[in-house]
Amino acid sequence: MRGWRSLLAKDWxxxxxxxxxxxxxxxxPFLIMGVIGAAFQETGRPVPVGLVNLDEAREAGSLWICGxxxxxxxxxxxxxxxxxxxxxxxxxEEALAAFERGEVDALLLVAESSGxxxxxxxxIANDRLEAMxxxxxxxxxxxxYYATAGEAESSLRDGECDAALGLLGxxxxxxxxxxxxxxxxxxxxxxxxxxxxxxxxxxxxxSEKEALADLRSGRxxxxxxxxxxxxxxxxxxxxxxxxxxxxxxSNLVKAEFAETGIRGFLSRVSERVVEEKMRAVVAGLYVxxxxxxxxxxxxxxxxxxxxxxxxxxDAVADRPELAxxxxxxxxxxxxxxxxxxxxxxxxxxxxxxxxxxxxxVAGRSLAAKDAVVPSLVALSMLWTGVLCxxxxxxxxxxxxxxxxxxxxxxxxxxxxxxxxxLAGAIVFLQSVVMLFLAVAAFGAxxxxxHLALLTTALTALSCxxxxxxxxxxxxxVAGAVILxxxxxxxxxxxxGAVFPLSQMPHxxxxxxxxxxxxxxxxxxxxxxxxxESLADVAWRLAVLLGFGVALLGLGSALVRRKSR
Amino acid sequence: MVERKDVTKGNVDEGNxxxxxxxxxxxxxxxxxALKGVDLSLERGETLGVIGPNGAGKTTLIRVLxxxxxxxxxxxxxxxxxxxxxxxxxxxRIGLVPQEASFYGRLTARENLALLARLYGxxxxxxxxxxxxxxxxxxLLEHSRRQVRFFSRGMQQRLSLAMxxxxxxxxxxxxEPTSGLDPEARSAVWELILxxxxxxxxxxxxxxxMEEADHICTRLAILVKGEIREQGTPQRIKSLLGTxxxxxxxxxxxxxxxxxxxxxLGIYWxxxxxxxxxTGVDLPEKLPAIISRLxxxxxxxxxxxxxxxxxxLRFMREVEG
Numbered sequence: 108m109r110g111w112r113s114l115l116a117k118d119w120x121x122x123x124x125x126x127x128x129x130x131x132x133x134x135x136p137f138l139i140m141g142v143i144g145a146a147f148q149e150t151g152r153p154v155p156v157g158l159v160n161l162d163e164a165r166e167a168g169s170l171w172i173c174g175x176x177x178x179x180x181x182x183x184x185x186x187x188x189x190x191x192x193x194x195x196x197x198x199x200e201e202a203l204a205a206f207e208r209g210e211v212d213a214l215l216l217v218a219e220s221s222g223x224x225x226x227x228x229x230x231i232a233n234d235r236l237e238a239m240x241x242x243x244x245x246x247x248x249x250x251x252y253y254a255t256a257g258e259a260e261s262s263l264r265d266g267e268c269d270a271a272l273g274l275l276g277x278x279x280x281x282x283x284x285x286x287x288x289x290x291x292x293x294x295x296x297x298x299x300x301x302x303x304x305x306x307x308x309x310x311x312x313x314s315e316k317e318a319l320a321d322l323r324s325g326r327x328x329x330x331x332x333x334x335x336x337x338x339x340x341x342x343x344x345x346x347x348x349x350x351x352x353x354x355x356x357s358n359l360v361k362a363e364f365a366e367t368g369i370r371g372f373l374s375r376v377s378e379r380v381v382e383e384k385m386r387a388v389v390a391g392l393y394v395x396x397x398x399x400x401x402x403x404x405x406x407x408x409x410x411x412x413x414x415x416x417x418x419x420x421d422a423v424a425d426r427p428e429l430a431x432x433x434x435x436x437x438x439x440x441x442x443x444x445x446x447x448x449x450x451x452x453x454x455x456x457x458x459x460x461x462x463x464x465x466x467x468v469a470g471r472s473l474a475a476k477d478a479v480v481p482s483l484v485a486l487s488m489l490w491t492g493v494l495c496x497x498x499x500x501x502x503x504x505x506x507x508x509x510x511x512x513x514x515x516x517x518x519x520x521x522x523x524x525x526x527x528x529l530a531g532a533i534v535f536l537q538s539v540v541m542l543f544l545a546v547a548a549f550g551a552x553x554x555x556x557h558l559a560l561l562t563t564a565l566t567a568l569s570c571x572x573x574x575x576x577x578x579x580x581x582x583x584v585a586g587a588v589i590l591x592x593x594x595x596x597x598x599x600x601x602x603g604a605v606f607p608l609s610q611m612p613h614x615x616x617x618x619x620x621x622x623x624x625x626x627x628x629x630x631x632x633x634x635x636x637x638x639e640s641l642a643d644v645a646w647r648l649a650v651l652l653g654f655g656v657a658l659l660g661l662g663s664a665l666v667r668r669k670s671r
Numbered sequence: 672m673v674e675r676k677d678v679t680k681g682n683v684d685e686g687n688x689x690x691x692x693x694x695x696x697x698x699x700x701x702x703x704x705a706l707k708g709v710d711l712s713l714e715r716g717e718t719l720g721v722i723g724p725n726g727a728g729k730t731t732l733i734r735v736l737x738x739x740x741x742x743x744x745x746x747x748x749x750x751x752x753x754x755x756x757x758x759x760x761x762x763x764r765i766g767l768v769p770q771e772a773s774f775y776g777r778l779t780a781r782e783n784l785a786l787l788a789r790l791y792g793x794x795x796x797x798x799x800x801x802x803x804x805x806x807x808x809x810x811l812l813e814h815s816r817r818q819v820r821f822f823s824r825g826m827q828q829r830l831s832l833a834m835x836x837x838x839x840x841x842x843x844x845x846x847e848p849t850s851g852l853d854p855e856a857r858s859a860v861w862e863l864i865l866x867x868x869x870x871x872x873x874x875x876x877x878x879x880x881m882e883e884a885d886h887i888c889t890r891l892a893i894l895v896k897g898e899i900r901e902q903g904t905p906q907r908i909k910s911l912l913g914t915x916x917x918x919x920x921x922x923x924x925x926x927x928x929x930x931x932x933x934x935x936l937g938i939y940w941x942x943x944x945x946x947x948x949x950t951g952v953d954l955p956e957k958l959p960a961i962i963s964r965l966x967x968x969x970x971x972x973x974x975x976x977x978x979x980x981x982x983x984l985r986f987m988r989e990v991e992g
Contacts, residue, residue, distance in 0.1 A: 507773035510739060511834065514762045515790035 135593060142597045145615050152610050153308040154368040157318035157330040160311070161252040162295040162337040169206070169275055170335055171259035172240065174247030176270040179217030182243065183227060186215050186272075189239055190229035202226035203256055206273060212236060214256075214273040218263055236274070240335075243272060250351075251315055252334060258314050274335075286338050288379050295333045302379070303372040322355055323637045325629050328609050329354045329365035341380050352465045356473040357481065357632035361607035366465060392447045409447075413440035473636055477552040480545045481559075481631035482604045484538050488563060489570050489624055491537055493595050495530035496574020497587040500666055504582050523575065523663040530571045531564075538563040558634035558641060562627060565651040569623035572658025579665030604628055623654035689748070690715045690842055690873050691736065696745035698731055698897075705731040707897045709745070713842065718864070718874040720888030722881065722983060728897040729877035730770060733846050736875070737767050763791075766840030768831050770847045776820030780811050780830050783819060784837060791838040801837060809833040809863065825856025832863055843867060845876035849883055861887060881980035893983070895990050909982045915954040916981060918973045919947045925968030932961060939985045946971075950981050 122128050161170060176182050187193045194211065196202035206214045211228030213236060219225050231239070244250065251268060253259045259271040286293050293301070300309055310327070312318035318330040332351040340348035352369055356362040394400070398408025416436045423429040467473050503509045503522070512522065542559055545551040553559055577594060581587040599605060601615065602624040608616050619625045630647040633639035692712035698705045705728045713719050721729050734740045736747065738756030746753050754761050774783045784805055788798035806812040809829040814822065819830060828848065835843055848864065849857040857880075864887055867874055878884050884891055885905045893901040893908070901908060921929060929947060933940045938951045938961075951957065962969065 506775050507769060507771045508775060510769050511767065511773055511787065512790065513739065514737065514765070514767055515787065515838075516759065516763070516792045517790050 131589065131593065139597055139600075143600050145612060152612075153306060154328045154365045155326065155609055156303075156307040156309050156365070156369070157312045157321055157327045158296065158299060158309050159252070159313075159315045159318050159330065159332045160296045160299075161254070161335050162333045169254070169256070169273055171253040171256060171271050171273045172243065172247075172250065172335075173253060173259050173262050173268040173271040174243070174250045175268055176217070176243070176247050179219075179225075179270045182270055183215060183217055183225070185239065185242070186213070186227065186229050186231075189235045190231045192230040194228045196226040196228065199224065199226050199256075199260065202228055206256075206275070209275065212275055213239075216256075216259060216263060216271045216273070218269040224260075224263065240272070240274070244334075250334075252332060253314050253316070255314070258316055262316070286342050286380070288383050293338075295337050298338070298376060299331065299333070299372075302376050303368075306368045306372045319353060320643075322353060323633055323639050323643055325355075325608070327355075328361050328607070329369060331369065349464055354465060354467060355637060356467040357478055357636035358603065358607050359475060359478045360605075361609065362467075362478075364607060364610060392450065396444050396447055409440045409444050413437050413444070416440065473552060476545075476549060477636060478632075480542070480551045480553070481628060481635050483545075484541050484559075484563065485566065485602075485624060485628045485631055486599060486604055487541060488534055488538050488566050488627070489573075489595055489598060490591075492530065492534045492567055492570020493574040493577065493591045494588065495533055496526060496571035496662070497577045497581065497591050498574075498584050499526040499530055500575055500578035500662075501581050501584055501587040505584055519667075520663065523659065523666065526575070527568075527571055527659065530574070531567050534567040534570060535564055538567070553635040554638040555634045555640075558639075558644065559631060561641075562630045562634060562644070562648065562651070565648055565655060566623070566627035566631075568655025569627070569651060569658055572655055572662050573623075575662025576658060576665060578662065579669045598622055598624055601625075602628055623651055623658070626650045626654070689713055690750060691875075692748045693736065694746045694748065696732075696735060696747070697743050698728075698735055698740065699743040704743075705897050706735065706742070709894075709897070709899055711892060711899060711902075713873055713875055714890075715841075715873055716868075716871050717889045718868055718876065718887055720884040720891045721875075721877045721894050722879070722884050722891060723877075723894035724987060725879075727894045729894055730846055731897075732894065733767075733844050733875070733877060737765055737844055738762060763838060764841050766835035766838070766843045768835040768843070768845045768848055770850060772827060773831055774819050774827065774834060777818055779816050779818055780806060780822070781815040783830065784834060787834055787837045793838070805833040805836060808836075808866075810859070823856070825852055825859055828852060828856065828860055829863060832860065836867075840872070842873045842875065845874060847877055847879060849878070849880060857883070881978065881983055885979040891979075893986060895987070900990065901986065905979055908986075909977055909979055911982060911986065915950065916975045916977045917949045917954060917958065918943075918971075918975060919949065919965075919969065920945055920971040921947070921965055922968035922970065925965050929961070929965055932964060936960065939981075939988065941981075941984065948981070950977055950985060 122132065192211075194205070196205070199216070202214055202216075205211055205228055210230075212231050214226065214228045217225050247268075247270070249268065251262060253262065253271075256273060259273065262268050263271055286298065288298070296311070303309060310321075312321075312330075315330065315332055318327065318332075321327045322330050330353040332353070334349060334351065337348045337350065340346055350373060352366070354362050354365050394406060394408065396409050398406055398411050413436075416433050420430065420433050420437070423433055500522075503512070518524075539560060542553065542556065542563070546553050546556070573594065574591065577590045578587060581590050601619050602622050603611075603619060604624070608619055608625070611619065626647045630644045630651065633644050633647070689712035693709050696709040696711070697707050709732060711719075711732075721732060723729050731740075735742045736756060738758070738761065741757070747756055748754065749761060749764070756762070756765075775786070778786070781802055784802040785798055788801050793801055803812070806815045809832060811826060811830055811833070814826065819827060822830065832845075832848065835845075845864065849860050852860065861883065864874065864876070868889075876888070888905060891901075891903065891905055891908050892899050901911065919929070926947070930940065933949060936957045938949050938954060938957055940947055940949050942948070949958075949961075962972075
């Protein structure tokens with residue numbers, strides 16, 4: 108240890124006299140802390156949710172229930188059998204005109220095996236229509252609800268369903284329901300809005316399709332579809348009122364936030380409804396126990412009956428056959444009272460009138476490994492791309508060749524172009540191997556490998572562009588590596604790869620949208636996990652391309668300026 | 672005192688006969704002028720050496736003349752016409768050997784030369800032939816398949832020189848070509864530079880090494896604080912100081928007295944080992960006075976011709992006052 112004091116003093120001087128070292132060791136950690144702190148400071152922001160309320164009170168509105176019936180012809184026959192009057196139409200225009208004129212209560216649109224469509228209409232009694240709707244909601248798979256015939260037709264043509272049943276609002280009794288809760292009358296939309304305050308930021312959508320488009324684009328974290336009859340089921344408690352929730356599971360943290368938030372608020376709705384309902388039920392049950400007014404009829408309560416029996420117990424003590432009956436009566440009254448009290452307590456604690464059907468926007472439930480792949484690929488591309496771009500360019504300085512190269516006939520973009528091609532090949536090949544390994548070896552889900560590869564190719568441009576920009580500020584490979592690490596590290600936190608953008612404060616979201624990796628991550632998640640098409644992600648790819656071109660141009664200009 | 676002669680003007684070509692000439696060349700970096708009004712010309716086939724202390728602006732001058740950086744003032748002429756050295760036409764006429772190592776260490780000597788040959792527009796076979804020619808010229812043919820990072824410093828410098836000649840330039844700029852080399856390697860590089868002269872190429876070089884400047888250059892320019900202070904042949908520069916040089920050895924107790932006496936007589940002195948070296952244009956007239964004063968302690972005395980280094984050191988003392 109001899110000499111340690113002198114060495115310590117020397118190290119101290121070398122650190123405090125080196126601005127770069129001071130920045131890296133002391134200022135940078137605080138900067139990172141600020142970035143991460145800012146990202147997480149508003150945790151618990153309302154989750155942006157789209158609401159598709161098909162339980163709206165609409166006199167003249169219509170509702171289209173679409174799904175995979177399995178047997179379109181069979182359902183056609185079912186409608187014909189239940190109808191008072193059944194009409195087969197030659198064309199959709201004719202059928203819709205009759206529907207709008209109110210000549211029929213329901214329209215059935217089915218896909219023919221030949222590829223065409225068949226339209227038929229029916230005049231049908233409300234109870235039969237209700238029964239039919241109940242049957243098809245039980246029997247059809249992949250149910251979707253639309254407000255217009257156009258959306259139903261397009262869903263059928265896209266192959267999302269093989270049958271659609273159109274109902275007129277005035278003919279379908281579930282379209283105008285409200286529920287009395289906490290002294291106020293709620294329809295489905297108001298119920299959700301009021302009870303989800305502070306938890307969700309609700310935007311209304313006319314159709315599920317529109318809402319899902321916004322979910323895919325990242326504007327929403329979840330979509331809630333309130334089916335027709337939701338309030339009616341809540342009111343009657345005859346059956347569970349189902350709510351369909353579609354969540355973007357491509358980001359695990361985002362999905363968890365959304366699902367927890369929605370479950371939490373729906374459980375509050377359940378509690379209130381149950382409480383309200385139980386109050387009425389228990390009040391009714393207690394009338395049986397205590398006696399009183401029961402829906403306009405004065406009834407004698409079981410307790411009073413028991414008391415009366417007890418009061419005559421002594422009087423009939425000498426008549427054993429009567430005394431036995433009185434004892435049995437007292438015992439029965441006490442048992443029934445106890446049972447009613449137990450039932451009331453049980454109902455209070457166990458009734459769950461609302462049920463959630465949670466599905467993924469991808470159309471299948473995603474595992475953690477599925478959701479991790481796009482982030483993993485994007486982050487490794489950022490790392491390799493930035494390092495490759497910076498190191499390959501700085502190597503020219505380190506080898507002292509930049510001066511010689513400038514004197515040759517080399518074209519103005521030859522240097523940047525050669526780096527871009529090599530770095531691009533390295534980054535792209537790496538991402539291809541990672542994607543194939545993830546899918547083939549680990550069974551991760553990728554709905555479109557082609558689009559994922561296209562996205563990675565465009566992402567590579569931006570990452571290498573960042574590297575070239577950094578190369579302008581370093582003269583040695585070691586410096587380029589340190590700079591790359593300093594820049595990529597905070598980017599990981601700012602792009603939504605770790606923490607969902609929707610939960611970040613506004614200024615952090617603005618910053619995130621100025622970073623190309625944010626778009627890369629969204630596009631990769633979209634095409635791999637949310638089943639997005641080229642048209643869906645085209646604008647993100649265009650932004651990525653724009654960032655790539657701009658960063659490569661800037662990097663190229665800075666590198667040329669540096670060599671002068 | 673040094674006789675100041677304005678040799679600069681006499682040597683500046685008006686732009687007609689010179690291959691390349693600079694007129695009032697200046698370069699400013701953040702308010703500091705690294706070059707100030709440099710007037711310089713380079714005749715065809717000559718080897719012009721620019722000497723000067725560290726920070727005098729030698730490398731900046733090469734960077735400006737080779738178009739790596741733009742001048743803040745002044746013009747560069749090539750065969751009488753104003754040129755932009757960054758333009759391809761001019762670039763193809765010049766070759767550059769930078770001061771720092773400048774090659775791809777993980778490529779072989781052949782690969783380095785072949786790459787530059789292709790970048791200078793030589794086609795496949797022509798590039799290969801030129802590469803062989805230069806490997807032969809630099810004496811690296813037998814090492815041509817080794818990665819350059821395993822070369823000795825001298826071999827690397829020979830390769831660097833060859834790389835500056837790939838496109839057969841008329842004018843070769845050498846920035847301190849033997850800096851950091853051992854005597855053997857330095858001698859090998861000198862031999863290559865002399866061969867360039869024999870081939871009739873025009874050479875512009877900077878150096879710290881006065882022996883090199885004297886041995887290699889046909890003409891010299893002294894650059895101090897961004898300004899050309901003197902120009903001329905090595906003989907001419909040396910003659911500014913006179914040709915006399917006396918080496919004295921004397922007892923230790925008389926050394927202080929010698930130094931004082933030299934200062935009072937205006938004679939320049941420096942110590943080389945135990946010997947005092949005295950120089951000056953009027954040394955013969957002043958020498959008797961010195962000998963008579965220090966005769967008692969005088970052990971040894973030799974007369975020698977003045978070197979360029981003596982002249983340069985004396986000149987710098989003069990400049991720095």
